[in-house]
Amino acid sequence: xxxxNFTYDSWTAASDTAIDGETGASGGGIxxxxxxxxxxxxxxxxxxxxWSTRLGISQEYDYNSLNIGGSxxxxxxxxxxxxxxxxxxxxxEAKEFDLVxxxxxxxxxxxxxxxxxxxxxxLTASDILQFGYTFVMMDGMxxxxxxxxxxxxEPTDPFxxxxxxxxxxxxxxxxxxxxxxxxxxxxxxxxxxxxxxDDWQIQAHTAExxxxxxxxxxxxxxxxxxxxxxxxxxxxxxxxxxxSEKYMTSASDLAQFNSTRFGLHxxxxxxSIKPFGHTSELELSVGAYMYQRTNGLTYSIYQVxxxxxx
Amino acid sequence: xRLFWCLSLLFLSFSCANVKQIDRGRLASKAMALDPxxxxxxxxxxxxxxxxxxxxxxxxxxxxxxxN
Numbered sequence: 001x002x003x004x005n006f007t008y009d010s011w012t013a014a015s016d017t018a019i020d021g022e023t024g025a026s027g028g029g030i031x032x033x034x035x036x037x038x039x040x041x042x043x044x045x046x047x048x049x050x051w052s053t054r055l056g057i058s059q060e061y062d063y064n065s066l067n068i069g070g071s072x073x074x075x076x077x078x079x080x081x082x083x084x085x086x087x088x089x090x091x092x093e094a095k096e097f098d099l100v101x102x103x104x105x106x107x108x109x110x111x112x113x114x115x116x117x118x119x120x121x122x123l124t125a126s127d128i129l130q131f132g133y134t135f136v137m138m139d140g141m142x143x144x145x146x147x148x149x150x151x152x153x154e155p156t157d158p159f160x161x162x163x164x165x166x167x168x169x170x171x172x173x174x175x176x177x178x179x180x181x182x183x184x185x186x187x188x189x190x191x192x193x194x195x196x197x198d199d200w201q202i203q204a205h206t207a208e209x210x211x212x213x214x215x216x217x218x219x220x221x222x223x224x225x226x227x228x229x230x231x232x233x234x235x236x237x238x239x240x241x242x243x244s245e246k247y248m249t250s251a252s253d254l255a256q257f258n259s260t261r262f263g264l265h266x267x268x269x270x271x272s273i274k275p276f277g278h279t280s281e282l283e284l285s286v287g288a289y290m291y292q293r294t295n296g297l298t299y300s301i302y303q304v305x306x307x308x309x310x
Numbered sequence: 311x312r313l314f315w316c317l318s319l320l321f322l323s324f325s326c327a328n329v330k331q332i333d334r335g336r337l338a339s340k341a342m343a344l345d346p347x348x349x350x351x352x353x354x355x356x357x358x359x360x361x362x363x364x365x366x367x368x369x370x371x372x373x374x375x376x377x378n
């Protein structure tokens with residue numbers, strides 16, 4: 001089985017790269033950006049084992065990615081127990097923002113190596129349990145693309161800004177579990193939890209709960225979800241620095257915060273259509289997600305999907 | 311290492327559970343899937359991996375974010 005996908009996304013923001021008066025809408029910086037990405041995959045398997053491989057690319061004005069990944073899935077005990085191993089390698093490069101140069105500099109390498117091992121077990125006729133572990137090793141230019149820090153004794157910049165500096169290596173670990181319980185053939189609930197830790201001294205806990213309704217007669221599916229995330233700040237984080245240090249960041253994504261996300265997804269399958277006299281099936285899905293963080297960020301995601309089965 | 315052996319023992323004990331093929335009708339429904347919306351989840355997990363400091367449990371660990 002061969003699969004391929006292509007993505008084009010574009011966005012615009014008033015001040016998406018606003019740093020002091022030199023960038024963003026006020027400074028006449030980049031106001032609209034686009035990203036192009038594609039992926040080609042191949043999958044093969046038999047009754048007990050499935051393996052797949054994929055090749056992906058992604059390009060935007062300050063970030064390029066060439067990535068490969070694979071997956072091996074094996075079943076045991078008459079498919080009661082399933083083991084999956086998935087390695088990935090990202091050969092990325094990113095432009096670092098340079099205050100002195102007044103803009104993004106040339107591309108610098110960022111390599112990411114990831115391995116995920118997971119297992120799922122059928123506990124009863126109504127329960128599925130999954131456990132997994134993810135290991136990620138990062139190497140290269142790991143600074144945020146366009147972040148600066150405020151250094152109070154900065155002698156040259158009138159806004160007291162210096163470029164963010166982060167270590168060139170990062171090792172990350174995550175343990176996760178998910179439990180799905182079916183109350184009936186059409187109603188189920190899912191609970192998931194993830195513990196995360198890395199060598200930048202960030203620890204995080206993420207929990208998600210969801211209720212699922214799937215009508216087999218009418219082929220619709222609905223799923224409200226509630227996700228909670230809590231993380232500590234990296235040891236390199238400060239809102240402002242009294243003096244310049246070797247590693248400094250004020251990126252809000254690396255700060256201490258809690259976040260909540262409420263989502264609702266609805267899907268309808270098996271909508272018969274007859275384009276040009278041929279009977280096909282249409283699949284529609286819509287979703288809305290509201291996210292809020294305690295350190296000020298809020299955003300909404302709206303998704304619409306259309307699929308056609310020939 | 312201790313955590314690894316504990317998890318291994320846990321998996322071994324679970325593998326003793328045996329749900330027969332004839333009893334798996336409910337498990338095959340969309341509501342029971344570990345990820346019932348895989349295409350939509352890809353984007354949601356990418357956003358989480360870049361707007362939060364944690365990753366894991368998904369394929370979203372690299373490849374840019376389109377968020378600058």
